[in-house]
Amino acid sequence: MADKVLVYSRFPKSMIARFAERFELLDTRGQPAQEVFSADELGSVRALLTAGGSPLDTDAMDLFPKLGAIVCYGTGHDGVDLGAAAARNIAVGHSPGANAASVADIAMTLMLATTRRLMVADQYVRSGDWATSKPSPMMRPQAGMPGRRIGVYGMGEIGRKIAARCAAFESEVGYFSRSKYDLPYQYFPTLEALADWCSVLMIAVRAGAATQHVVNADILGRLGADGYVVNISRGSVIDQKALLAALIDKTIAGAGLDVFEKEPHTPDALTALSNVVFSPHIGGHTLESQVAMQNCVLANLTAFFEGKPLPYAVKSA
Amino acid sequence: MADKVLVYSRFPKSMIARFAERFELLDTRGQPAQEVFSADELGSVRALLTAGGSPLDTDAMDLFPKLGAIVCYGTGHDGVDLGAAAARNIAVGHSPGANAASVADIAMTLMLATTRRLMVADQYVRSGDWATSKPSPMMRPQAGMPGRRIGVYGMGEIGRKIAARCAAFESEVGYFSRSKYDLPYQYFPTLEALADWCSVLMIAVRAGAATQHVVNADILGRLGADGYVVNISRGSVIDQKALLAALIDKTIAGAGLDVFEKEPHTPDALTALSNVVFSPHIGGHTLESQVAMQNCVLANLTAFFEGKPLPYAVKSA
Numbered sequence: 269m270a271d272k273v274l275v276y277s278r279f280p281k282s283m284i285a286r287f288a289e290r291f292e293l294l295d296t297r298g299q300p301a302q303e304v305f306s307a308d309e310l311g312s313v314r315a316l317l318t319a320g321g322s323p324l325d326t327d328a329m330d331l332f333p334k335l336g337a338i339v340c341y342g343t344g345h346d347g348v349d350l351g352a353a354a355a356r357n358i359a360v361g362h363s364p365g366a367n368a369a370s371v372a373d374i375a376m377t378l379m380l381a382t383t384r385r386l387m388v389a390d391q392y393v394r395s396g397d398w399a400t401s402k403p404s405p406m407m408r409p410q411a412g413m414p415g416r417r418i419g420v421y422g423m424g425e426i427g428r429k430i431a432a433r434c435a436a437f438e439s440e441v442g443y444f445s446r447s448k449y450d451l452p453y454q455y456f457p458t459l460e461a462l463a464d465w466c467s468v469l470m471i472a473v474r475a476g477a478a479t480q481h482v483v484n485a486d487i488l489g490r491l492g493a494d495g496y497v498v499n500i501s502r503g504s505v506i507d508q509k510a511l512l513a514a515l516i517d518k519t520i521a522g523a524g525l526d527v528f529e530k531e532p533h534t535p536d537a538l539t540a541l542s543n544v545v546f547s548p549h550i551g552g553h554t555l556e557s558q559v560a561m562q563n564c565v566l567a568n569l570t571a572f573f574e575g576k577p578l579p580y581a582v583k584s585a
Numbered sequence: 586m587a588d589k590v591l592v593y594s595r596f597p598k599s600m601i602a603r604f605a606e607r608f609e610l611l612d613t614r615g616q617p618a619q620e621v622f623s624a625d626e627l628g629s630v631r632a633l634l635t636a637g638g639s640p641l642d643t644d645a646m647d648l649f650p651k652l653g654a655i656v657c658y659g660t661g662h663d664g665v666d667l668g669a670a671a672a673r674n675i676a677v678g679h680s681p682g683a684n685a686a687s688v689a690d691i692a693m694t695l696m697l698a699t700t701r702r703l704m705v706a707d708q709y710v711r712s713g714d715w716a717t718s719k720p721s722p723m724m725r726p727q728a729g730m731p732g733r734r735i736g737v738y739g740m741g742e743i744g745r746k747i748a749a750r751c752a753a754f755e756s757e758v759g760y761f762s763r764s765k766y767d768l769p770y771q772y773f774p775t776l777e778a779l780a781d782w783c784s785v786l787m788i789a790v791r792a793g794a795a796t797q798h799v800v801n802a803d804i805l806g807r808l809g810a811d812g813y814v815v816n817i818s819r820g821s822v823i824d825q826k827a828l829l830a831a832l833i834d835k836t837i838a839g840a841g842l843d844v845f846e847k848e849p850h851t852p853d854a855l856t857a858l859s860n861v862v863f864s865p866h867i868g869g870h871t872l873e874s875q876v877a878m879q880n881c882v883l884a885n886l887t888a889f890f891e892g893k894p895l896p897y898a899v900k901s902a
Contacts, residue, residue: 278718282725369731369755376754377701380694384871386864390704393863394856398849401595408599412871414686436753437693438686532715539711546710547703554701554729 271573272312274301274332277319279341286562287317291569301331315572317565320344320362321475321502321531326352337572339565342552343367343426345582346475346502361578363564365425367552372429374551375470375500378524379418381545382496383410383468385522388542406542411467411494414438419466421459421483422473422501423449430470442466445473459483463490468498475502485510488520495520500551503529512538526551588890589629591618591649594636596658603879604634608886618648632889634882637661637679638792638819638848643669654889656882659869660684660743662899663792663819678895680881682742684869689746691868692787692817695841696735698862699813700727700785702839705859723859728784728811731755736783738776738800739790739818740766747787759783762790776800780807785815792819802827805837812837817868820846829855843868 270292275284278298287293294313296304313332318324320340324347329335338348340362353360381387388406392398418434420427423445431441431453442454444462449455456462459482463469469491473479483497483506491497497520499506508529514520515538522543528534531549539546552561564580571578587609592601595615604610611630613621630649635641637657641664646652655665657679670677698704705723709715735751737744740762748758748770759771761779766772773779776799780786786808790796800814800823808814814837816823825846831837832855839860845851848866856863869878885895 370729373697373730373754374701377697377703380690381698381703384691384694386694386698386862387707389864389867390862393851393865398865399851401849407865407867409870409872409875412687412873413690414873433753436750437690532718534710534716545707547706548710548715548724550706550724553726555726556729556731558726
């Protein structure tokens with residue numbers, strides 16, 4: 269009999285098809301596990317597959333008395349209470365770096381689309397306004413990439429890939445992170461100093477309690493009227509209400525957002541704005557990164573059921 | 586009295602405001618010059634400012650018997666009959682390289698937006714379909730940039746900047762151009778061979794009679810069902826009817842287009858497609874590149890009226 273894995277978050281079938289070949293999946297489809305499966309079924313679950321952002325606290329862990337492994341699909345694990353897991357001897361795994369290029373590339377896509385006003389441009393052509401030479405103040409030339417100051421918040425694998433790409437666009441790159449690294453980019457000791465300096469803030473920091481709402485009204489104000497913010501980390505890093513206000517009153521020029529506070533829900537007032545480009549948390553959604561992340565999940569689950577340490581374990585803070 | 590310059594193409598006022606400070610502009614606003622100004626007025630015109638793509642042949646030159654300089658705003662000069670100009674001793678100037686980064690960046694923007702299906706993604710969030718978990722086959726993961734084969738057609742200043750940017754995205758870069766250069770990219774001796782090899786064809790070749798419709802049904806077929814074409818050169822390089830057919834019948838996966846055969850007109854059947862991203866010929870429209878191009882125009886016009894050779898003269902083929 270195949271080993272059982274409870275699927276705790278909602279995943280498209282195509283994403284978890286490979287796991288079904290190796291394990292018996294108890295798929296909640298994102299519904300509360302106790303409403304989908306009996307206490308008996310939950311009681312036999314030893315391994316759990318989750319999206320790192322899904323809340324998974326002590327109470328949730330109580331549902332699975334035999335739980336030995338929590339495996340996150342993707343690099344994030346901000347929803348998992350690592351302390352509670354450690355106290356119960358539950359191993360926690362993820363897919364470090366497997367999606368870094370894919371996420372960095374959606375960050376670049378959002379930045380370029382936002383600063384060059386691509387959505388407005390596309391609509392200008394499609395609507396026929398271009399053909400009739402209808403003036404559009406939104407189509408005025410904007411600052412380009414050469415010489416633009418790009419601030420990268422967080423210098424992990426994703427931040428480094430964003431920085432390398434921006435440098436190829438002849439932009440100046442600065443960064444803020446807890447540590448200063450041996451990298452050819454200007455280091456700023458605080459997020460405030462980085463925001464004062466840059467015109468585009470790229471949020472690539474690992475999310476968690478310490479980064480909750482750190483990009484707030486003050487930081488947005490420092491970016492200024494020509495400033496942009498791009499978030500491909502987690503919605504929790506930005507104070508979404510402050511961002512909405514800053515976008516409406518033109519405190520900043522625009523934003524590119526792949527992540528939101530309460531996914532998949534986005535405020536109507538936000539999605540009505542023409543100076544924002546949206547994507548539905550697809551940073552990691554390329555074929556290669558899906559395969560790479562799935563490989564990490566399979567390796568973690570296989571090792572666990574063989575009684576071995578997880579090869580891609582989350583390093584406790 | 587200020588020197589007179591006839592403005593032959595239609596330019597937004599903001600683009601030519603700096604020229605009006607130095608010269609007396611006779612602005613046709615893109616209308617036929619002989620309908621806007623008297624034969625007497627045209628007869629006194631010695632210098633002409635044009636968009637390089639606007640047709641300017643022998644008959645047009647006949648309108649200006651005293652014409653001594655044709656100055657193109659931008660790098661292109663494909664509309665100007667260089668042989669006819671040379672036969673009349675008319676100097677032809679342009680703005681070489683001034684917009685190369687800006688154009689390369691719109692190429693990257695269009696490529697990323699097209700291959701990551703950004704317009705569909707943005708609409709998926711805005712429409713509320715994401716919030717209600719409505720399945721969207723268009724949102725399936727696509728191939729990303731690492732390892733992707735990007736074919737650059739034309740290795741001038743714009744092509745080189747596109748290639749350098751693609752390399753930073755961890756893509757493989759190949760190119761076809763008349764000459765093989767000492768560059769770290771694979772050279773292909775024919776456009777056919779490049780199209781067979783690559784999945785994204787970036788058209789960065791200088792347009793002219795020799796490149797008319799060279800990207801035809803055969804080349805598009807070689808790109809294949811996972812292939813994309815991005816054009817930031819001139820619409821004339823692509824057989825637009827063949828492109829439309831290839832996009833509709835899925836011979837290729839998609840396209841990103843900044844230029845079109847008969848600008849500003851685009852076929853309704855083309856602008857209705859969801860697998861194309863459009864921009865209204867804004868490749869050179871960044872603040873820096875506008876200033877750089879204007880500097881070239883001013884230097885060319887000033888030199889001409891001082892009886893000196895144009896500093897940014899078009900090199901005859």
